[in-house]
Amino acid sequence: MVPGARRVARVDRGAVLLVPDGALHAPEVHVEPVRVGLDHDGLVPGPDGERTAPTVGDLVVVGERADGTAVVTALVRRRSALVRDSAGGTSRTQVMAANVDVVLVAEHLDPDPDLGRIERLLVLAWRSGARPVVVLTKADLVPDPSGLAAEVREVALGVDVHVVSAGCGEGLDPLRALLAPDVAIVLVGPSGAGKSTLVNALAGAPVMETGERRADGRGRHTTTHRELVPLGHGAMLIDTPGIRGVGVVADEDALDATFADVEALAKGCRFADCAHGREPGCAVRAALDDGSLPERRFDSWQRLGREMAFQARRADAALAAQDRARVKKQARAYRSRTRPPA
Numbered sequence: 001m002v003p004g005a006r007r008v009a010r011v012d013r014g015a016v017l018l019v020p021d022g023a024l025h026a027p028e029v030h031v032e033p034v035r036v037g038l039d040h041d042g043l044v045p046g047p048d049g050e051r052t053a054p055t056v057g058d059l060v061v062v063g064e065r066a067d068g069t070a071v072v073t074a075l076v077r078r079r080s081a082l083v084r085d086s087a088g089g090t091s092r093t094q095v096m097a098a099n100v101d102v103v104l105v106a107e108h109l110d111p112d113p114d115l116g117r118i119e120r121l122l123v124l125a126w127r128s129g130a131r132p133v134v135v136l137t138k139a140d141l142v143p144d145p146s147g148l149a150a151e152v153r154e155v156a157l158g159v160d161v162h163v164v165s166a167g168c169g170e171g172l173d174p175l176r177a178l179l180a181p182d183v184a185i186v187l188v189g190p191s192g193a194g195k196s197t198l199v200n201a202l203a204g205a206p207v208m209e210t211g212e213r214r215a216d217g218r219g220r221h222t223t224t225h226r227e228l229v230p231l232g233h234g235a236m237l238i239d240t241p242g243i244r245g246v247g248v249v250a251d252e253d254a255l256d257a258t259f260a261d262v263e264a265l266a267k268g269c270r271f272a273d274c275a276h277g278r279e280p281g282c283a284v285r286a287a288l289d290d291g292s293l294p295e296r297r298f299d300s301w302q303r304l305g306r307e308m309a310f311q312a313r314r315a316d317a318a319l320a321a322q323d324r325a326r327v328k329k330q331a332r333a334y335r336s337r338t339r340p341p342a
């Protein structure tokens with residue numbers, strides 16, 4: 001805990017909604033978030049002075065404006081950050097949640113779980129610095145939840161995989177066990193996975209709205225903003241809107257952690273720079289041929305690796321452009337200072 005700091009429960013155009021950080025209030029006491037304004041640009045000085053957009057889970061310090069109104073004056077260094085690459089041709093990344101301890105990757109068992117999506121979210125989770133955990137929802141809708149869970153465990157190496165039926169309140173104990181005081185857990189996953197239903201089940205109260213997806217399967221997300229829900233005993237849950245596509249940010253360690261099996265195989269290839277195509281002595285190709293490494297998993301690993309390389313180049317190009325712009329601006333300022341008066 002940082003003395004005096006408060007948690008961002010929600011970001012809302014030009015302001016943040018704050019709750020006490022880890023305050024051990026009685027469970028029956030409902031915390032009403034306090035709305036505090038931001039500077040006009042919506043940014044707050046971070047620990048290294050750089051101006052940063054606060055996000056849900058952030059710890060911030062509140063001060064006073066000259067007119068006596070409250071304003072966020074500082075952002076505490078983040079000990080973890082769940083970052084996605086936002087779509088489009090820019091190098092923008094988005095911090096989905098900060099200072100979380102666990103990234104709970106939620107995926108439904110009905111329809112069938114999407115293994116590629118789980119892998120993608122695990123890369124994001126490993127990169128965040130928080131601990132990834134997978135929760136498979138809607139167990140009550142399928143005949144063989146443990147069979148499906150076994151398939152998911154094969155792609156979630158070193159990660160606990162829990163099976164729940166939040167609607168009926170079944171399988172929640174291992175998740176409750178994670179909710180120690182001061183622990184923050186963010187839920188991520190597709191729309192309709194049952195993230196908000198799970199938040200309500202764990203909170204023991206209908207704090208988040210839940211809903212059916214439209215019959216045509218298009219559009220509607222029930223949860224439309226990210227929100228931190230403080231639980232009675234000091235733990236926190238962060239609910240997020242369903243993700244459709246989420247871009248990964250370059251991070252070799254996160255890719256290695258997620259695909260430890262493929263990485264281990266690749267170390268056994270004869271050539272250090274093996275492309276796992278038709279090279280002799282390729283251990284990856286051998287595992288694909290004998291079926292011990294599924295093609296799907298290999299493709300997923302390659303795709304995410306390529307995407308990361310692309311993201312890194314894009315980020316570099318944007319940085320270079322920023323540098324050029326800064327130099328230009330400085331040069332302009334210099335010229336205007338040194339220009340002889342007309």
Ligand SMILES: Nc1nc2c(ncn2[C@@H]2O[C@H](COP(=O)(O)OP(=O)(O)OP(=O)(O)O)[C@@H](O)[C@H]2O)c(=O)[nH]1
Binds near residue numbers: 240
């Ligand atoms: N049968 C069954 N239905 C569930 C379960 N969990 C959630 N649902 C239902 O699934 C639907 C979607 O649940 P939500 O909790 O709103 O899903 P979400 O992941 O928060 O979706 P977004 O907010 O759009 O991202 C709702 O109608 C829930 O009642 C479950 O364990 N079993």
Ligand SMILES: [Mg+2]
Binds near residue numbers: 197209223
């Ligand atoms: Mg929701």
Ligand SMILES: [Zn+2]
Binds near residue numbers: 269283
């Ligand atoms: Zn190889």
